[in-house]
Amino acid sequence: MPNAFTPGRGHLSPADAALVARRARVLGPAYRLMYESPLHLVRGDGVWLYDETGRAYLDAYNNVTSIGHCHPHVVEAIRSQVGRLATNTRYLHTLILDYAEALIATFPAELSQVMFACTGSEANDLALRVAKAYTGGTGIIVTENAYHGITDAVAAFSPSLGRSVDLGAHVRTVPAPDRYRAGSSDVGAAFRGHVEAAIADLRRHGIKPAVLIVDTLFTSDGVLPGPAGFLAGAAQAIREAGGLFIADEVQPGFGRTGDAFWGFQRHDVVPDMVTLGKPMGNGQPMSAVVMRPDVIERFGREARYFNTFGGNAVSCAAAMAVLQVIEREELQRNARETGAYLLDRLTTAATGCEAIGDVRGTGFFLGVEFVSDRAARTPDRERASRVVNAMREEGVLISVSGLSHNVLKIRPPLVFEREHADLFVHVFESALARTQ
Template sequence: MVNAYTPGKGRLSPADETLVARRTRALGPAYRLFYETPVHLVRGQGVWLYDAQGNPWLDCYNNVACVGHCHPRVVEAMARQAATLATHTRYLHDGILDYAERLLETFPDPLGHVMFTCTGSEANDLAYRVARAATGGTGVIVTDNAYHGVTLATAQMSMSIGPAVAPGPEVIAIPAPSPANYPGGIAAGFAAAVRTACAALRDKGLRPAMLIVDTVFSSDGLWLDTPGFLAPAVEAIRAEGGLFLADEVQPGFGRTGGSMWGFQRHGILPDMVSLGKPMGNGYPVAGLVLRPDVIAEFGAQARYFNTFGGNAVAAAVAMEVLRVIQDEGLMHHAEVTGAAFAEGLRKLAARHPETLGDVRGAGLFLAVDILQDGAPDPAAAGRIVNGLRDRRVLISATGPQGNILKIRPPLPFSTSNAEQFLSALGAVLAEHNPA
């Protein structure tokens, strides 16, 4: 990881050194901390996080709190329902049905059912089970630096976790839809890669079950190209008997600005759509939206139950998040603010062409290539991420080589917040590239 703490390094206070030691003893070796010097946060509000000394940190990374940290309406809905009833979906309850109906109204009509889980990982895992039942296949196609979850099945679909885990024996990875990977045309090239992957699965004696992509390819480096380029790939997987799963955990809930869901930018209708992180603004709720015909075979063969998925508190929280997005016009806000933010980044890139390369964005999801002599420079990306951290601005890095700045703030992020970010980034670049 480019953006990670190495034990024994950093500039931790004695108190935080003690916390790190406690964490290592209690949580074990598999966890990671962001930044060369980890950040110790104690509360959040809106687009701000605060440390123990009361210092504000501008959050330009956490899409989990999509309507802002500790939004008062969401907190109140959570507390009110927790004080009234907190139980599962095996009892009749209006709350889950009210939310399910309102959520489904944001989708095209053929997507008519929703199943609830606690995490996006579970939603993608459930989608795979459904796809196997619907198609009779087991093969999965993913992009080559994808992230789709932490269950056994979804970790094996998450190439960004690393070769010790992914790909699994039934998974084929194809190049992400970037101009470098498909110089002859992204739409046709990506569709051809899907067909080639299906042939590779059949050579292994496997039938394709599904193609799964994050519809803005965020872990691959935020590849957007011309909206609509995904359509031929969707046609290709269906022609091979498989389904298309749109992973909306990162691009969903209005983040891309012009539409509620990332797949809508492409004018396509997925067979299944997985939802996660932003759905509960920090409360663990997620789901899978499907066409009724896709779930029919699975529903006939198996029962589905999840003790906490869709519980009464989760439904109340998720409903309030959806209401806030709509009442506060956050989707349109993301479109307008994101466009201004991207323009500011491009102007900054023009002043620092030795370091800043291509700027890509859809709403409040932006990426900037960090380069040296025109080549990816993950070390410089790490310096920039940590330089921003030292100015109390939080982002991370993404992409196969970790050289792409990943900027993904809560949706209430303003143009003045963007200006603060641009000022901090300019200062970091001046520090590392003095004239």
């Protein structure tokens, strides 16, 4: 895991060192902590997180609580509903239908049915089951450093989990559409060519293609937002091969790109299925698969679906509140305008810094790529890591992304304002100076 705490490195207070030891003893060895010096957090409010000493940290990383930590409208919706009824989808209840209709209204008309789960991993697992039933295929195409979840089936097509997590024999990886390294070549045409080559290789091995699934901002591949429109050719290629195009909107969705509510809309393409997760309930477990009715018809006819907590009334109340806040507080507009301001300020701050090869982004999803050689565009993981930890020391939280872990992953809550952007850039500039 990039940007992970390594025991024996970083500074820990005696109390936090005891917590780390306690975690290892009780939770086992598989969990990871972020930053060289892990954070001990006790409270959140809007764009801020607070540690046990009361110190505030500007959260420019956490998209789970995408409309801000402990948003009062969401908190009240959860409190009110849990005091009335918490039940599942095997009983008639109007709230799940009200939310489903409100959610579907944000999608193109073709995508008119939705199924609920609890996590993005579950949503992608369900989408794969549906796709296999619809296509009769099993082949999956993803980008080289994609992350789509942690169930056994989904981990098998999440190469960012590392070499110790095996990819399935039915999985093919393709290079991410990286405009920074593409030069004058057509990013969309190149990406389509890679997908077509993967389709041919699947068929050569007797595997029928089922899906091309991508995070529409290619978040784990290094935050690759453009040029808008480059996904259309790849989506056409998988469909011509008898497969489906799935847009994983767990990270790009809910207005984060600023210029569209869903990341796929920037590419003028309508997916066959869309998977949703983290931001839906602003921290309350909630995920979904939105799809064309014909895609789900066979699966629904031949197999039943039930998820005890998927679509429960409390999560639906939280999710409805999230949609309401995004609309009432015009958070998509804020992501577009404040995100553009932050991108412009970061671009200016990076001018003249030989260690920065590229600054890119859309809305509230930005990437800053560090290189050790600008001409060769050689990834510099070490400098990126030092900047992340220097910013953490100064009270601003981000992380890294990309195949080489050399891209700053900047993903603030949708309630981030210009004053927060100014603070972010001030700390960024300080971190650049401190890590020369």
